[in-house]
Amino acid sequence: MAVPTEPDPTTLDARHSGTAGASLNAAKVERLLRQAVSNVGPLGGTKFVPLRADRRPAPVREITPLVSDPVRPAFVAPENWGKTRDTARGRRLIILRGEPGHGRAAAALRLLLQPSHRPIFDLDRDVDLHQLPQWLDDDVTGDTPLPLRDGFALCEPSGGADLAGWMLHQLTGALARRDARMVVTVGIDRALDDDVVRDYVVTLGRPQPHAVILASHLRWRLGRRPDAGANAADRILADAATREIIRGAVTDDAPVKLVADLAVMIDQEFDGAAVDLDRLAERVAERWAGDFDIWFGALPDVRSRSFAIALAVLNGLPYDDVVRAARLLADRLDGPPQVVTDGTPMLWQPWRDPFADARHKRLRLLCARTRQIMILGDFGYTAIEIVEYIDGGRPETVLEHVWHEYQLHRSLLDWLRDALSGDPSEGVRIWAGTALGRFATYAFDLVHGTALQALAVDADRRRRDVVAYALRLPARDARLLPLVRRLANRLHGNPAAPLGQATSARLHAVALGPLDVDPVLEKLDRLAILDDHRIAWSIADSLADLIVQDEDVNAPLVLHRIADWLGDRRRNRVAQWAFHLLAQSLRTDVETKAYAQWMVWPGLLLLADQRSELRPLLIGIWDRVLNTGTFPDRVEAAIDNWASWAESYSEVRTAFARLLTAIAGTSPRTRALVLRHVARWTEPENLFPMRATADAVKHSLRRNDVP
DSSP: OOOOOOOOTTSSSSGGOOSSOOOOOOOHHHHHHHHHHHOOHHHHHHHSOOOOOTTTTTTTTEEEEEEHHTTTOOOOOOTTHHHHHHTTOSSEEEEEEEEEEOOOOHHHHHHOOOTTOEEEEEEEETTTTHHHHHHHHHHHHHHSOOOOSSSEEESOOTTTSSOOOOHHHHHHHHHHHOEEEEEEEEETTOOOOOHHTTEEEEEEOOOOOHHHHHHHHHHHHTTTOOOSOOOHHHHHHEEEEEEEEEEEEETTTHHHHHHHHHHEEEEEEHHSSHHHHOHHHHHHHGGGHHHHHHHHEEEEEEHHHHHHHHHHHHTTHHHHHHHHHHHHHHHHOOOOOOOOEEEEEEEESSOOOTTTTTTHHHHHHHHHHEEEEEEEEEEEEEEEEEEESSSTTTTHHHHHHHHHHHOOHHHHHIIIIIIIIIOOOHHHHHHHHHHHHHHHHHHHHHHHHIIIIITTTSHHHHHHHHHHHTTGGGGTTTTHHHHHHHHHHHHTTTTTTTTHHHHHHIIIIIIIIITTTHHHHHHHHTTTTTHHHHHHHHHHHHHHHHHHHHHHHHHHHHHHHHHHHHHHTTHHHHHHHHHHHHHHHHHEEEEOOOGGGGGEEEHHHHHHHTTTHHHHHHHHHHHHHHHOOOOOHHHHHHHHHHHHHHHHHHHHHHHHHHHHHHHHOOOOOHHHHHHHHHHTTTOOSSSSSSHHHHHHHHHHHHHHOOO
16 A cells, blocks of 8 residues: 655645745846945946946946035135136036146036036046947937936046047037036146147146145035034134144145045044044054055944945945844954953943944944935835945945955855845845855855855745845856856756755846846746746746846747747646746836826736737736636736736726736636636625726726627
């Protein structure tokens, strides 16, 4: 007599009922990934170049408030500034020529900040100026273009960005078409042999005395502080000991930027009553070792440095997330609480004073800030408080400095792997993965062996996804791309580790999908024959990733692939599983004047409504999914998800009713199935009846006389 065996809990049949968790919001993940990658900066010493919606590189980065804010109120006009400004007024493009250290960059921003609300973007100094006019013209018509009437600053273009008269004429025309302005700064020693080029030149005068510039910057900075009394800057500058430190720091040929930086130092060492002169002297003495070394070296303890590192990893995420991560890192680096022995061993309480650091002091120390932003959460738009470095390049610098200067590799990797990769916050997991990716560009094997190898076979799929987030950054480096592919293929081809195969699906889509979608779909096609819900879930999330990466190109490819799988008995069940999850996870937030400026569309429904070539394909897929009856609970979850959004938004309801009517028209059996779902929405047992949606579908069926 055969002994009955327990069903394999990993199969699709074993997990067919209910919704057992939620699939990823793919659009949100893609947006967070792009933000996280831009947060940690460039590869190989070159500036990170963000991707525009058309997948082409945009050689710009928006000027950070750390740079632009002082230029507004604290700028001290150099000699002959009135003439310089009048000459530049009305011109779309000028070449600002001046001596090194005379504040050319600040003067360029000052000229561009008219009007003051104009967005300013910094151009990579290696930008190809011959191609820039075409890029500016194309950007105006892109899906997510830069703002019009913007300003562009190009400081000290490299030799590759050659200045030629005909090219400047073309660039001027492109700037005029977008009502923009541009300032190019060059040194006085730069040869300008073209007469046409010289027509664009505006000369910058000598700067005002250093004492005047320092006083202006210090007055502005202290004037923003509630703890600084009236005339605080003048009192500080009148102090003999302070003046002595300033004289030692600012030589006659010191650049203007150093003077502005000195004002920052004085501000940070001023406690509201006096400047800590010893600390100021120490920081000035270290100034020549580099601005960053001064800043990081000034952090007083492990907690402060842990916060600096945590903020570098999670820059731009909610303040509470960064605080929690910083405490976890400090616990690893700072050791256990101090034990004192006086008869009986005991802990010194409190071993860490929770009131030791006020938030405003910590932020000032770290040159960081908090601000309120609105995000779309599970229940709609909500306000959150994020924390970020004022200098947009600081996160990258912190990570690079800590990795190369301190023997903390395993501690950092363990922290990212154990503490942050399993964090409940999706943003924290994505940012942590991206930090692992940055470290992988320094030491790929070490990061893989210490963190990624274990995460790739973790039972928690959220932690497995971190591997894909991490390898997105190395995949963009030509030196490391072969290693990423080799790792992905090794996981893909190991049937003894199905969790690794699930990770390979995510890795191929997230890290390699932006490079070439066809090989990724081929790999997913191979995995789709496996009867394992963990792999099927990863396939579904990966298909969603591909769609949001490039909807125009990838959506037809993905939907055709699902339709093909539905007709293949070996892949039919995975196809249904994946489609159910796609129907729930893909959503599009559409701006509108109604519904508090936004409404939510199921992503596939919006494709069916706006892409006529995809509509028959989606109707056919829904018809097959409804009629198979393989996973009835998941079919209900998917169609009810769409109905819930339709109940909230009339535009979605109209499109949903129209699509269900078309699906019901494929056969009498399908019509009966549609009506069965519609009836459920208004049953007495339904705690959240969807009467408006049910009535809309019924009315559409009657009006179209669907048999």
